[in-house]
Amino acid sequence: MEETTAEQARIRVALIFGGQSPEHGVSCLTAASVLKAVDQERFDVVAVGITREGRWTQVPLDVVADYSVINGRVPEVAGGEYDAVWMVGASGCEVASRNGAELLDIRGVDVAFALLHGPYGEDGTIQGLFEMMGIRYVGSGVAASAIGMDKHHMKVAFEAAGLPVWPYVVATAQQWLDHPDRVLAEVSALQYPVFVKPSRGGSSLGITRVTDPAQLPAAIAAAQAHDPKVIIEQGFVGARELECAVLANPQVDGGCDASVVGEVRVLAKDGFYDFEAKYIADDQAALDIPADISHELSREIQIVAKRAFNAVGAEGLARVDVFAAADGGVWINEINTMPGFTEISMYPKLVQHSGMTYPDLVGRLIELALLRPVGLR
Numbered sequence: 533m534e535e536t537t538a539e540q541a542r543i544r545v546a547l548i549f550g551g552q553s554p555e556h557g558v559s560c561l562t563a564a565s566v567l568k569a570v571d572q573e574r575f576d577v578v579a580v581g582i583t584r585e586g587r588w589t590q591v592p593l594d595v596v597a598d599y600s601v602i603n604g605r606v607p608e609v610a611g612g613e614y615d616a617v618w619m620v621g622a623s624g625c626e627v628a629s630r631n632g633a634e635l636l637d638i639r640g641v642d643v644a645f646a647l648l649h650g651p652y653g654e655d656g657t658i659q660g661l662f663e664m665m666g667i668r669y670v671g672s673g674v675a676a677s678a679i680g681m682d683k684h685h686m687k688v689a690f691e692a693a694g695l696p697v698w699p700y701v702v703a704t705a706q707q708w709l710d711h712p713d714r715v716l717a718e719v720s721a722l723q724y725p726v727f728v729k730p731s732r733g734g735s736s737l738g739i740t741r742v743t744d745p746a747q748l749p750a751a752i753a754a755a756q757a758h759d760p761k762v763i764i765e766q767g768f769v770g771a772r773e774l775e776c777a778v779l780a781n782p783q784v785d786g787g788c789d790a791s792v793v794g795e796v797r798v799l800a801k802d803g804f805y806d807f808e809a810k811y812i813a814d815d816q817a818a819l820d821i822p823a824d825i826s827h828e829l830s831r832e833i834q835i836v837a838k839r840a841f842n843a844v845g846a847e848g849l850a851r852v853d854v855f856a857a858a859d860g861g862v863w864i865n866e867i868n869t870m871p872g873f874t875e876i877s878m879y880p881k882l883v884q885h886s887g888m889t890y891p892d893l894v895g896r897l898i899e900l901a902l903l904r905p906v907g908l909r
């Protein structure tokens with residue numbers, strides 16, 4: 533009997549990972565990290581993987597815990613036998629495994645924790661699904677996720693909040709097709725190098741550093757392979773890339789705390805923090821936590837990070853990335869509402885340096901999700 537009581541008291545958490553974005557494998561590694569860290573006496577975990585093709589499947593916990601990089605290859609969600617079926621019935625949201633016509637292992641879900649990065653995960657789409665299902669979930673809601681995913685809209689939100697944004701130009705597919713001359717004229721007001729990026733991208737995919745206007749069309753085409761809307765930004769030369777983790781805290785003014793500041797040092801000459809430096813080569817970038825910067829600069833970045841969090845209406849967690857120019861100016865690069873979240877990623881490491889362990893962070897994010905009302909808020 534006692535066991536049943538303990539079982540009922542556990543909070544039922546669905547981890548969702550994998551997905552159709554290029555960050556599928558990284559997401560699986562995150563799932564393994566989170567699963568190993570989550571307190572299973574408090575939380576009853578069900579693991580739901582999304583295959584690269586988009587199939588939802590229930591994955592046994594021991595399979596998730598074993599996800600790792602083997603011979604340089606990232607793990608992936610295998611199709612498996614069982615589909616994951618989500619239902620909203622009289623007793624709320626439930627998830628089950630389906631084997632043919634049979635539903636097995638039906639259980640309720642209290643909190644969804646989507647460990648997905650990029651489009652269809654970090655951009656408000658899955659958050660909308662959770663809203664429709666009436667369940668609580670970790671992290672930002674629909675609007676904040678969508679704004680935080682889109683480099684164009686996040687800049688508009690930052691500018692409206694009076695935050696420092698570096699010069700940029702936006703080109704939709706239609707504008708580039710109909711009026712390339714106008715786009716090029718706008719870009720000519722920027723100083724080179726410029727960075728051409730997909731507006732809703734991630735992991736540096738589709739980004740080109742352009743030093744000569746003649747390279748622009750090819751760079752725009754490369755960005756458009758990820759998103760028809762492209763953003764062209766004036767490049768920083770000699771600026772430092774600094775990052776700050778923001779964690780919601782309903783107890784304090786402003787509703788969030790900022791971590792110590794970390795630095796990404798790109799080691800390759802003329803290089804930037806591209807996909808290779810982020811995930812593949814371990815000799816191309818160094819992470820310094822905390823960053824070797826003055827107390828004043830660190831304070832300023834923490835304030836900017838908290839304001840950026842609130843400017844997009846973020847919830848739960850976000851990582852805010854800034855450039856610190858040689859003259860001391862701080863400019864926001866971007867906010868990530870679902871930042872890299874393996875145990876060795878920047879966000880958890882920053883939080884850890886500020887005094888919270890990875891397992892406590894995982895538990896705290898679930899608690900924060902439970903504190904929020906369902907529905908409009």
Ligand SMILES: Nc1ncnc2c1ncn2[C@@H]1O[C@H](COP(=O)(O)OP(=O)(O)O)[C@@H](O)[C@H]1O
Pocket residue numbers: 698727729733734735736737739765766767768769773798804805806853865866
């Ligand atoms: N305006 C810029 N000036 C200099 N470097 C930049 C600029 N924009 C981006 N970068 C470099 O490219 C990397 C990826 O750009 P970012 O906007 O953060 O895209 P993503 O969302 O893919 O991380 C940055 O970490 C930085 O190294």
Ligand SMILES: [Mg+2]
Pocket residue numbers: 853866
């Ligand atoms: Mg970035």
